[in-house]
Structure formats: structure tokens, C-alpha cells
Amino acid sequence: MFWTKAGRLLLLLLVLALAGRVQARPGDPLPSWVDGPTKRAIIGFVEAVSTPGSPRFVPPAERIATFDNDGTLWAEQHFYVQGLFAVDRVRELAPANPQWGEQEPFATLLGGDAKAALAGGEAAISTIVTATHAGLTTEAFDQVVRTWISTARHPQTGRLYTEMVYQPMLELLAYLHQRAFTTFVVSGGGVDFMRPWVERTYGIPPERVIGSSIQTRFELRDGQPVLVRLPQMKVLNDGAVKPVSIQHHIGRRPIAAFGNSDGDLAMLQWTMAGPGERFALLVHHTDGEREWAYDRSSGVGRLERALDEARARGWTVVDMRRDWLVVFPLP
Amino acid sequence: MFWTKAGRLLLLLLVLALAGRVQARPGDPLPSWVDGPTKRAIIGFVEAVSTPGSPRFVPPAERIATFDNDGTLWAEQHFYVQGLFAVDRVRELAPANPQWGEQEPFATLLGGDAKAALAGGEAAISTIVTATHAGLTTEAFDQVVRTWISTARHPQTGRLYTEMVYQPMLELLAYLHQRAFTTFVVSGGGVDFMRPWVERTYGIPPERVIGSSIQTRFELRDGQPVLVRLPQMKVLNDGAVKPVSIQHHIGRRPIAAFGNSDGDLAMLQWTMAGPGERFALLVHHTDGEREWAYDRSSGVGRLERALDEARARGWTVVDMRRDWLVVFPLP
Numbered sequence: 001m002f003w004t005k006a007g008r009l010l011l012l013l014l015v016l017a018l019a020g021r022v023q024a025r026p027g028d029p030l031p032s033w034v035d036g037p038t039k040r041a042i043i044g045f046v047e048a049v050s051t052p053g054s055p056r057f058v059p060p061a062e063r064i065a066t067f068d069n070d071g072t073l074w075a076e077q078h079f080y081v082q083g084l085f086a087v088d089r090v091r092e093l094a095p096a097n098p099q100w101g102e103q104e105p106f107a108t109l110l111g112g113d114a115k116a117a118l119a120g121g122e123a124a125i126s127t128i129v130t131a132t133h134a135g136l137t138t139e140a141f142d143q144v145v146r147t148w149i150s151t152a153r154h155p156q157t158g159r160l161y162t163e164m165v166y167q168p169m170l171e172l173l174a175y176l177h178q179r180a181f182t183t184f185v186v187s188g189g190g191v192d193f194m195r196p197w198v199e200r201t202y203g204i205p206p207e208r209v210i211g212s213s214i215q216t217r218f219e220l221r222d223g224q225p226v227l228v229r230l231p232q233m234k235v236l237n238d239g240a241v242k243p244v245s246i247q248h249h250i251g252r253r254p255i256a257a258f259g260n261s262d263g264d265l266a267m268l269q270w271t272m273a274g275p276g277e278r279f280a281l282l283v284h285h286t287d288g289e290r291e292w293a294y295d296r297s298s299g300v301g302r303l304e305r306a307l308d309e310a311r312a313r314g315w316t317v318v319d320m321r322r323d324w325l326v327v328f329p330l331p
Numbered sequence: 332m333f334w335t336k337a338g339r340l341l342l343l344l345l346v347l348a349l350a351g352r353v354q355a356r357p358g359d360p361l362p363s364w365v366d367g368p369t370k371r372a373i374i375g376f377v378e379a380v381s382t383p384g385s386p387r388f389v390p391p392a393e394r395i396a397t398f399d400n401d402g403t404l405w406a407e408q409h410f411y412v413q414g415l416f417a418v419d420r421v422r423e424l425a426p427a428n429p430q431w432g433e434q435e436p437f438a439t440l441l442g443g444d445a446k447a448a449l450a451g452g453e454a455a456i457s458t459i460v461t462a463t464h465a466g467l468t469t470e471a472f473d474q475v476v477r478t479w480i481s482t483a484r485h486p487q488t489g490r491l492y493t494e495m496v497y498q499p500m501l502e503l504l505a506y507l508h509q510r511a512f513t514t515f516v517v518s519g520g521g522v523d524f525m526r527p528w529v530e531r532t533y534g535i536p537p538e539r540v541i542g543s544s545i546q547t548r549f550e551l552r553d554g555q556p557v558l559v560r561l562p563q564m565k566v567l568n569d570g571a572v573k574p575v576s577i578q579h580h581i582g583r584r585p586i587a588a589f590g591n592s593d594g595d596l597a598m599l600q601w602t603m604a605g606p607g608e609r610f611a612l613l614v615h616h617t618d619g620e621r622e623w624a625y626d627r628s629s630g631v632g633r634l635e636r637a638l639d640e641a642r643a644r645g646w647t648v649v650d651m652r653r654d655w656l657v658v659f660p661l662p
Contacts, residue, residue: 217571
């Protein structure tokens with residue numbers, strides 16, 4: 001009992017010390033980042049392009065920065081959050097769809113093995129996404145997501161998923177906003193799955209969220225206009241599609257891009273190939289204690305080609321274990 | 332000779348008087364609008380939703396306003412500007428495409444009859460658009476548009492097309508921006524045809540322009556990433572597609588929408604069906620002297636169902652001849 005109390009006290013002191021350390025230097029825009037080459041590279045770039053009179057100054061309108069979401073802004077292990085949402089939706093909708101008990105990939109999913117169910121790749125994902133994300137209006141789906149995201153918890157940490165965002169990246173977003181950057185989320189995740197919580201969590205409004213999507217149709221129901229979500233993929237926003245979506249939505253090439261996997265490589269290449277000042281950053285998941293350590297052989301967030309290219313071209317690579325004082329926000 | 336000088340002087344005095352009239356009342360956000368019910372409806376709405384403490388106050392993040400372009404922000408007679416651009420492109424590319432001399436709709440177009448060439452509707456438009464807007468990188472196309480828009484002139488007025496925007500609508504945009512609205516162009520026109528000039532002309536950045544589009548593909552050419560425009564339509568952003576695009580790009584329902592034709596009806600319906608404060612406005616082209624008078628029977632910008640619905644529902648309808656002191660900006 002005494003030891004437990006002492007343990008708790010020790011933990012409290014550690015937290016306070018850490019909080020002190022985190023907030024030690026007034027005016028530091030990135031208190032959760034270790035002072036070192038990574039932090040210096042970020043601050044050097046941001047200051048150079050946003051300080052009036054700087055020879056590397058970039059006008060505010062051109063300060064476009066794009067961020068991947070899964071594995072870059074929030075955790076993606078052991079499985080993409082939206083995948084876990086889809087599993088919960090399948091369970092919720094199963095009583096009304098008894099045929100799923102003998103239909104793949106639903107049967108495997110209902111048996112509890114999400115990874116195996118989704119091993120079928122794009123076809124399996126598409127089947128599950130359209131079955132669980134379609135057939136209702138955009139407003140009804142928005143409500144479904146809001147309810148889920150405010151109650152579902154990560155199976156290992158017990159945290160809400162919006163509490164499994166990366167504190168150092170939140171600071172980076174706030175720093176960029178303060179420096180008049182226009183930030184966008186450019187994710188493989190569903191745009192309508194992200195929008196209900198992204199504004200509150202990242203300070204990025206819905207119109208600056210780009211993601212995968214399904215077809216929707218405008219209908220008048222008893223004279224009332226609705227948008228109905230259809231069981232058909234529209235955009236799978238990953239890999240080479242990311243620069244295409246960036247052009248489609250933003251119409252201006254970013255000057256900074258942030259990702260963590262091979263699915264972000266094209267976005268980083270597109271960003272870095274423009275003229276003038278550029279910045280590319282990869283989050284490398286190296287911390288098996290505070291988070292998860294994975295890269296080349298991971299089924300989720302595989303990082304191989306992008307890591308090689310980052311090293312060859314001198315892009316900034318975050319070593320999560322060494323560069324981040326804190327991973328998740330303090331509770 | 333004397334008369335000509337006197338005539339010029341008279342014109343100058345008129346212009347000055349008009350300018351005086353236009354700028355007569357300091358603090359008037361809409362000096363080119365006649366004081367009357369239309370102007371009062373606009374100002375009443377904007378003040379109510381943007382004045383802190385107002386019972387009808389709407390937070391800035393939700394102050395989304397969408398604008399059609401052709402016929403709402405700039406002139407569209409006797410033909411859509413982008414159609415005239417396509418005709419010029421066909422002429423420019425014709426020497427490299429000798430087969431067009433015997434191929435429709437190119438043959439008719441090269442013969443000088445754009446309207447007849449495009450009478451084939453969507454199929455003809457799609458053929459011409461893909462032939463004239465595809466086959467090059469996004470950056471090369473951007474340059475083509477920039478060159479054309481800064482040199483091509485309206486066949487009747489001799490003005491640049493960016494000088495054939497509506498002065499009262501420019502004032503309305505500036506007023507909304509000043510009142511912390513986030514404005515979007517939501518046009519049937521090509522998004523990549525609009526973006527090169529919209530920011531300078533309307534104060535709306537590229538990321539807030541939504542339009543029709545063709546497919547593009549990300550490619551590495553000699554290791555350099557490019558986006559190549561493909562001869563395939565992606566979105567024809569008109570009618571019932573406008574609310575779908577608004578949801579896709581903005582993810583938030585507008586609280587105000589501005590259009591001029593049946594192609595804008597679904598956008599206005601979608602906007603007005605939301606809860607809380609709403610505003611819908613149609614520009615009715617009633618001025619055959621200063622501009623063009625057209626509505627129910629026009630091939631371009633046909634206004635029939637939307638006009639009936641606006642009247643039935645009490646939406647604001649601009650009578651261009653009576654409500655606008657000035658149509659185009661003074662030279």
C-alpha cells in the first residue's frame with residue numbers, strides 16, 4: 001500500500017517534472033520536441049519562410065502544408081482506427097444482415113479477426129466500407145461517427161482515439177497556424193469519417209480535410225433535399241492519388257508535406273519537386289515502449305521506399321524515440 | 332470636333348458623378364446596389380449573422396457562402412467564356428490535328444459556329460473539352476489559361492473577360508470576406524480554367540474553387556513528378572452534382588448561396604434546407620441595355636424552375652436593371 005502510494009507520488013512528480021520540462025522555455029513553439037537536428041530543421045524552415053524580410057520568405061497564400069493522418073497525426077496500430085470503426089459497424093448491423101454469417105469478409109470479421117478479414121486488400125476493404133459506410137444520409141452518417149468517436153476506446157490503451165494523437169504534431173500544427181500556414185489533412189481515411197472530429201482535435205476545419213470517399217447522390221425526399229451515401233467507392237486517396245487529390249482540392253502545390261508511410265511518398269515527391277523553399281518530413285515509428293515500433297515489414301503503415309528516398313534526398317525523418325519528449329497528450 | 336470634346340467632357344462628368352454617387356455614403360458596403368428591398372435583404376442577413384450578440388449570430392467557421400460563377404459573378408453571354416476559350420484552343424491545335432476538318436463537332440466549330448457545334452450537349456462538350464483541355468501537365472495548362480485570360484477579349488465589348496465581372500457582386504464578396512464569411516466558387520466551369528485568375532479577380536484562393544474537372548494522373552517523367560491531364564471527364568459540376576461537390580470539398584452546408592440559373596437550383600435548395608439562418612439569392616438578367624436580358628428560353632444560363640421556386644419560397648431575386656447602379660467595373 002505504502003509502495004503504491006509512493007509509486008503514485010513518484011509518477012505524479014515525474015509528470016510534473018515532465019510538464020515543467022515541456023513548458024520550460026517560454027516562446028518555444030515545439031516544447032515536446034527534443035532540441036536537436038529534427039526540431040532545428042522544422043523551426044529553421046518555418047522561420048525562414050514566414051519571417052518578413054527573410055530572403056527565403058514565402059507569401060502566406062502559398063504556405064500550404066499537407067498532413068497524412070494515420071500514423072502521422074494519430075496512432076494506427078494495431079489497426080487503422082477506421083477499420084475498428086467498420087468492425088463495430090458490422091457488429092451493429094449484423095442482426096439486420098443475417099446473411100453475413102456465411103459471407104466473407106463479414107464472417108471472419110464477426111469471428112473477431114479484423115486483420116484476416118481485411119487481408120483480401122482493396123476488394124475486401126471496399127466490400128466492408130460500402131456495407132458499413134453507405135445506405136444512409138450524410139447527416140445520419142455524421143451522427144454515427146460522432147457517437148462512435150466519443151465513446152470507442154483503444155483496446156490496449158483504453159484511451160479515446162482522439163486522445164491517441166501525437167502531442168508533438170499538435171504543437172507543430174499550432175505553430176504552422178500561428179505562422180499563417182494553411183494546413184490540410186490528406187489521408188487515405190474516409191473524409192466523412194474524419195471531418196466530425198478533426199476540427200476540434202487538430203484545429204483544421206472540414207473544408208481542409210481531403211480523404212477517401214464514396215459516391216453520394218442528391219435526392220428530394222418528400223420535398224426535403226438529402227445527400228444519400230451510395231455503396232460505391234469514389235476515391236481511394238492513397239499513394240499516387242494523393243497528389244491528384246491535392247491538385248483537385250487545393251489547386252496549389254504544398255510547400256511542406258508530412259507523412260509516415262509509403263502511401264505518402266507521392267505526396268512528398270510532388271511537394272519537393274516544386275520551385276523555391278520546400279520541406280518534407282516522415283514520422284518513423286521507432287518507439288516500441290511508448291508507442292509501436294514498425295516500418296519495412298508492417299502490414300499497417302508500411303515504410304520502406306519512402307524511408308529510402310527520404311534518406312537519399314535528405315528529407316527530415318523523425319526518430320520518434322529520440323525526437324519526442326512526449327508521444328500522446330498528458331491525460 | 333467641339334462636339335466630340337464636349338461629348339467626352341460630358342462622359343467624364345457622368346463618370347465622376349456616378350463615381351461620386353457610388354462612393355457617396357461612407358461605410359456603405361454595397362455602393363453599387365440601389366437602396367431597396369434587395370440590398371436591405373442582403374445587409375440584413377449579413378449583419379444579423381455576423382454581429383456578436385445578435386440573436387441570429389452564426390460562428391465564423393459556419394459562415395460558408397457558395398457562388399456560382401457564369402452569370403452570377405461574370406457575364407456568360409452570348410456564350411460561356413470557357414466555350415470561347417475552347418474554340419480558340421481548337422483553332423490553335425487544328426494544324427496539328429488535320430483530321431478535325433472532317434470530324435464533328437470540330438468541323439462546325441472551326442467553321443465559326445460555336446453554338447451549333449456545342450448543340451450536341453454533354454457529348455459534344457465532353458469531346459471538345461477533353462481534346463482541348465487534356466494531354467498536357469497541370470502546370471502547362473495553367474500557363475495556357477493565364478496567357479489566354481490576359482489577352483482574349485469579349486467579341487462585343489472588347490473587354491478582357493476578367494473585366495466583365497459584376498461590380499455589385501465584387502462588393503458583395505468583399506463585404507462577406509470582411510464579415511468573416513468563407514466564400515467558395517461552385518461552378519459548372521472547369522476548376523483548372525478558373526483557378527489561374529479567380530484569386531486576383533474575386534479574392535478567392537484556389538483551394539476555395541470547386542468546378543468541373545477531368546481525370547489527372549501522377550507520373551514520374553525522368554524522375555520528375557508531374558500531373559498529366561487525361562482525356563476523360565471526372566466531374567461535370569452542375570445541377571444536382573453541386574450539393575454533392577459541396578459536401579465532398581467543404582463538408583459543411585453553406586448558410587448562403589448565390590446563383591443565376593436552373594443549374595444552381597439544387598445548391599440553393601441544399602443551402603436553404605439546413606437549420607438556422609439561411610440566405611439564397613438569384614441574379615436575374617433583366618438588363619438588355621447594360622448587359623443581356625434572358626431567362627426562361629435562354630440556351631445559356633436558362634432560368635426557369637429556379638425562378639419559380641425562388642418566388643414560391645421568397646428567396647431574394649436580383650432584378651439587375653433595377654437593383655444595380657453599375658454592372659461592370661468602371662474602366
